[in-house]
Amino acid sequence: MAYVDGFLIPVPKDRIEDYKEQARLGEQVWREYGALDYVECIGDDVPYGEVTSFPRAVQAKEDEVVIFSWIVYKSREHRDEVNAKVMADPRMQVDMSKSPFDGKRMIFGGFQPFLGL
Numbered sequence: 001m002a003y004v005d006g007f008l009i010p011v012p013k014d015r016i017e018d019y020k021e022q023a024r025l026g027e028q029v030w031r032e033y034g035a036l037d038y039v040e041c042i043g044d045d046v047p048y049g050e051v052t053s054f055p056r057a058v059q060a061k062e063d064e065v066v067i068f069s070w071i072v073y074k075s076r077e078h079r080d081e082v083n084a085k086v087m088a089d090p091r092m093q094v095d096m097s098k099s100p101f102d103g104k105r106m107i108f109g110g111f112q113p114f115l116g117l
Contacts, residue, residue: 002036002117003076005083008107009067010058011100016042018100019067029092030071033085037072058105067101072117076110 011019020040027038043066046054054066073079086092096103 001075002113003073003079004111004113004117005071005073005079006109006111007067007069008054008058009069009101010055010060010064010105011067012061012064014063015100016065022094022100023069025091029086029089030082033082033089034078035071035073035082037070039071040067040069042067057107076112079110 009019023040027040030038043054046066048055048060054060054068055064058066060066071079073082
């Protein structure tokens, strides 16, 4: 059965193009190593909730937008194999001080689908 890694990432609005460039490289590398799908979405209708919300979850600031993304694999084992190759790839060795987002506020996790896929 398929396996999905999901991500929420706060990105400064003035760094969106930098993020898109980084995401395009990420898609290329993940697919090269076997990811079945790679999706990146920019928040469009994600209000700051009173109790909880996408922006609240990543402590988004006024000048930031939330990115919602996911990568699909054949299985959790396949995810682990693909991610090991991706993390060892020199193209993915990023200086986090130059990253277009604050990695400390990124939320991520692995999920087993029960509908779809």
